[in-house]
Every structure is written in C-alpha cells, then in structure tokens.
Amino acid sequence: MKRGGGGGRGFSGGSRGGFQGRGVQNRGAPFGSFGMSGGLDGGAPMMMEMGQAEPMFMGGGGQGMMDSLPGPPGMMMGGDPMQGLSRGFPGTPGRPLGPMGGPRPMGGPPPMGGLPLAGDPQRIGGSDGNGFAFGFDSFGGPGEAQNGGSGPGRGGSRGRFGGRGRGGSSGRRNSGGHLSSGPSRGEQNDYCQHFVDTGERPQNFLRDVHLMDRYEEYPKMRELIQRKDDLVAQKATPPYYLNADLKELKLSVATFGTKFDVVLVDPPWEEYARRAPGIDVPSWAWQDIMKLEIEAIVDVPSFVFLWCGSAEGLDAGRHCLKKWGFRRCEDICWIKTNAEAARKVAARQDAHAVLQHTKEHCLMGIKGMVRRAQDGHIIHANVDTDIIVAEEPPFGSTRKPDEIYSLIEHFSLGRRRLELFGEDHNIRPGWVTIGNALTGSNFNVQTYAAHFADESGRPHISSGGRPPPGAPHLLGSTPEIEELRPRSP
Template structure:
C-alpha cells in the first residue's frame, strides 16, 4: 500500500496513471479504510481494475452505499490466516516481472474483523509492565511498601447524590478539611453531571498545591472540557496537566461501552476512558521531589486479569499514589455505579459514594490519623535513585 493515496470521499477507485502502466493508485476513505477494506487485491490485466475487499456488517454496508455492489466478498482461505496475519497481494501484467509478490504482516484490524478479538488483547506485558526490568521491579516494590506504610485506614462516606454538595460544604466549613489529591467520577457514563459538579466546593477542599483527577468517557470529553474551561466555577483554580487513559481489552468487559451509548450512525467504537489530571498551585518536576514522583508509571493502563470489576481499577489508584507523595486522598463518586461495578474501599483514601459498603468516615478521627502518619510520604534516597528522571 506504499503507492496508496487517501481521499476524503467515501469511495474506492483504481486507475492507471496515464502512460505509466506500472503505477497504480488506490484511493480510500481514511474513515472507512480499516473497516471496509481490511485486505485489498488490485490487478491490472489491461482492463478496468478489479478491487477485492470485504464489508463487515449490514450497517457498514448501508453506510458504504451503492459502492458496496462493486465489492466482491473476500476469499477467507486465500486472504487471511487464523493467526491474524493477512496476505496483501499486488500484481500488474504490464510489468517486466510476472511473479506475484506477497507481503506478510501482522494485520490486527483484519484479524478483529474476522475473529472479534480486539488488537490490545495481544499486548504481552499488560499485567506485568516492568517484566524484564529488575530496577523498575524493585522501584515498584519499594513504592508499594512505602505507600502502604503511610496510609490511613480505608474510609467510606455513604452520601446520596442530592446531599453531596451539602456534605462536602460541611467538611469544609465545619471541620476545616482539606485534601491534596481529589478524584472525581468512575468508569461509568452517568458520573459527569455538569450542574452537580459546578456546585461542589472543590476549590475549598483541595489544598495548594493539589491535584485533581476527573474521569470521562470519550463521549463526554466535550462536556469535561466545557467544565474545566468555565471560569465562573471552581475550575478557574485548576489547569490541565496530564491525561490518564484506561482501555478495556474485551467486549465482554464491564468497562466496554454499551451498545446504547454508541450512536447508530457511528462506525468507529470509542472504547477508552480518559482521566484528566489538573493542578492548582505551582509544582516543578525537577525541584519538588517531596511532592511528586514523576516517571514511575505510564499514563496508559490496559485491562488485565487482575483488574476485576471495581468502579475504578486498582492500577489507576496506584498511578495516583505513586505520583503524589501526599497522604490525604479523596475520591468522589457522585452517582450510583450499578450492580456490575462495585465501589471498593481502599487504604489511604476517603471514598464518597451512594454505593459505598462501609459508612465509617468521621472527620475528627480522620484528622487524627493524618497527624499520626503525616500529610506527606517521607523522602527516600533509594526510591529517588531508582526512579527514571525527566531529561533536562
């Protein structure tokens, strides 16, 4: 496909280039290329070119329109194999050589069309990301032990959605509570409620410097962007810094978007979840080693066999814990997450949700726990030496 060109139109065409009979151009729509034409064969035999391809579902055939009548169904025995390797052939009878050239490659898009297995499923180290890296393995182990040592007991506050703003305001004005890390939302579509979130006293709850992690599906990204750009709310105190992404690897996963959330006219399925990290105050990577530890985890997390069905996967909590050296962490889940995604308690966190099992949070008791362990995890020379550094 090195001679292919991409057009913005929904069409497929093949034509010789004037006097140069050995050169063939295939024009494909970028939007439909992987879905309608996972494997293509073009043959020039001195007559109009023949394109062999496959469309997948009735909906995609309908979206492709009248051009679908020009498509010959793909011969599965010749065009792809069971291990996900596709054969793409190109031949031209006018060329000097009559030999047929076969190109073998890993075509995971083609394999998905025929097997239903998502490409991310083939990533080998999704569970053990530091496998084969002894120093990083030691770093992860030391960080895990350190975070566990300086964590409060698991706290839960069962609060209905309609009482959420009232409860958080009480914590701010009656108990003078503040947190260094605040996470909002979970991996469900019903969490980003714009009117509700604007009423929460996030700017009063979050210390300075502090970190805000807020979840949204790909479908809700525009709403999240609107929320964080609204200068009339607490969002004016925060600036977006990083983005965490979580990707489910199976259509049977509880994190995979449901069919009702995908518009019928949409061809591509947007499966990833986004968590935007925002900062209030000034934090510098090079000097503020007592506040943040950069480069310990990656910003991309894949579902694996240990993920489970928590409202927020455990590996996401670990990313936050390894990044921030603060011990005061709050997770706000505004609405119910449903029966298939459980809200689980976690040491070092205060989790506010209508679905939390244990309702044991007491502000005065929590403040005493923080006094015992301190509001910051102590600096550790060995961890600092093992931690990958940002190039200067």
C-alpha cells in the same frame, strides 16, 4: 524460467513458512539460489523464483511441486528422494523424482525425509511447527538460500535449512492442535481485520501490560515500584467510606476536618447510560457535575483526576477543571481489552458514535505550582505512564481499572486522598470514599483529621502554598527510592 547468474527468492505461501534467498549475480553460474516456502496445513500455494526468473506458482504442493526442479542429474537431498515432502501436501499429481546426484546435507536434523505430515505438531529443524522453508545454494555458482522470516538471504556458498520457518506471520492452532488459517485474508498480523471478524480487540495482544510483569526486564524500575508500594502501604490511613448523596452533601473543611491533596472523581456521565441500553444506570448532566464544590476541599498544591468517558465528557471535563480552579496537565488513557469476555462484542457504545470506542480518558488537573527538580517531596514524576491497558468491565458496569490508584500514589506524595462517586469495590487504604452506592459508613471527622496532626497534635488543614519537607500530610521518601527514581533533566 530464465537462466542466468541471478538470485532466487522464496516467498511465503498463503499459510505459514517461507524464506528468501539470493545468489550472487554474474558469476558465470547457470542459476543463482533456489527458494521455496509453504505451510504444513495442506493447500497453501507455493511460489518460488529461480535465478532471475519470474515467480513461478507451484500449485498446492504434492509431488508435482518438485517436477520442475532444475539441476544436475543425480542430485539427492539426503534420505529418500523427497520422501515425506511429497506426502501430506494435497495437490496436482506429479512425476516421481529422478535421482539428483550425490547426497547434500541440508543443515540440522531432521532430514528432509523426516518432515511431518500436514497438521503434525512436531518441530522441524528448529522450527516451531508452523511451516517449513529450505533452500539450495546456487547450481554451479555461488549463492545462498536462507530461511527464517521475510528478510532476504545473504550471498554465500551454502544452503541452509532450519530456523523458525515462518513466512513473516505467526501461526495459530485450533482446538484440535492443528494449524488453522487466519481470518479473512490468510495468515497475517492483521489485527484490525481480526477485530472485524471476531470482535477481539487488537490491544488484547499487547504484552506485559499488567503491573506484575511490566518491569521484568527493568530491574531498577521494578525495585522502585516495589519500594514505593511498600512505603505507601506503611504510611496509609485505614480505609474510610461515607454513604452520602453528593447532590446533598456539602463539600467543605468542616465535613472532612482537613483539605485534600488528591481528589479522584468518577462521575456518572450520561454517556454511561447511553451505551448500556436496557440497564438502569444513574446519570448526571455535566452541568450538575461541574456544580460540585471541589475547590473548597483541595489544598495548594493539589491534583484532581477526572474520569470523563470518551464522548461529551472530553469537553465538559475541561470546563469542570477550570471551574474547580485546576488547569489540565495530563490526559490518562485507559485502553480497554476484551480478552476475558465470554462473548466478544465489537460495538458496545453510544449509537451516535462514529468509530468503535475501546478507550476512556481521565483528565489530570493541577492546582498551584510544583517543579520536578525542586519539589521531590511533593511529587515523583515519570514513574508511571499515561496509558492503562486493562480489561473492560461487564456490560453496564462503570468500574475503572485499579491501576489508577497505583499511578496516583506513585506520583503524589500527599496522603490525603478523596474519591467521589465511589462504590464498595473502590474502598482502599489511604483513601476516603464517598458515594450513595456504598453499603455503609465508617467516616469520622476527628479520627480522620488526627492522622495528619503535627508535633503539637494540631491537625494539618492547609499548606496555603508549597509545603515544607516533613509536613505531616506528606508521604516522605527513603534514600533507596531517591536513588532509583527518575530525575528531571
């Protein structure tokens, strides 16, 4: 090792723990700072640097880890000389440490003699039990060694011990409570490699993705969403559903008694059947999906939300929107997690796919014209995002996340909502659900149209353009919601 007034750096080993420290150069000191890192699960390599020396590997730990510590004779580190630190780190045998001087406090409790053995889950000096890191100030000159992550220590006159004791990576424990090594390439936040090893998708580790806890740190947004949900529930019609084959049912005003403000379509794309071999999943050709006469039952303005998978539906869906008289305005992406799956399956998809498919798309189309600044009685923009993170359904199921309903109801203030190709789990207040997989029917034309009657009792069928505020088919708003909701810049 070189001697000089340089700084020392500690590096994280193959396991958890680590810090970096630096001394102040050219201050006449024989050494800068000293840094070291290591894990508590036994055989992690140690690396350290003293002064301006090249990194020195200390092997697997053990007593030999401290053999080459320089410094004035007689320096002690509190407690017995490295008692406990020399235990629990299997490695090359080493010489017992000689006396190293007077006592030197190392920061908060516990002292160095109280370090736990490998796998001991107790906390160390404010750490979380995932590793340790410690440092000395410079031997004979100013410097500092500081732990707590991968960032460098700042120059100073003191050494520190404590903090989180992580070496830039998070640790995990196995079922026995002991620290375990990471997948394939050591402990690191390599979620792609983790996916290859286990089939557990990277998006499983996203935080606060559920509606219940998404806005915990944004109280105004949380209040807005709650108020909108309450208003939607208050003004929603009873759930209506109709068992019918959409290849035979004629979509018209005569069938429903009115036009719709929102249509949600979840067609049985051929992709769904291909990615579930061995299961009888009904499917339609995209040309048959495009033949649906949705243009005959939508008002102006209105919106369509079309689930289109992740294969041919991405292109075919745009042709469908154009035929139905809509222009695409958004692309909502459902990112599928598999955290709750009994068995992690890395590839569950079309055999012709090039990449692993872990998402689906929902194209949003608009008919007519709405302006965010002027049409606050028709739409409330920027309340939700275009990303949905939700668990993938069981193998063979084409069920979509329920969050799509909340997104639609928060955005569109039209109360006439229709879903095509629905199943029993899709039945929802405020919606009319149609599909041949439904187990029953309760839809009545006159009863449904009566929910949107004007003051004279005449059902509202179509606006024929921009509806005025207070139209019977609109949800309305409240002063509190108007105060909280985002505005157009």
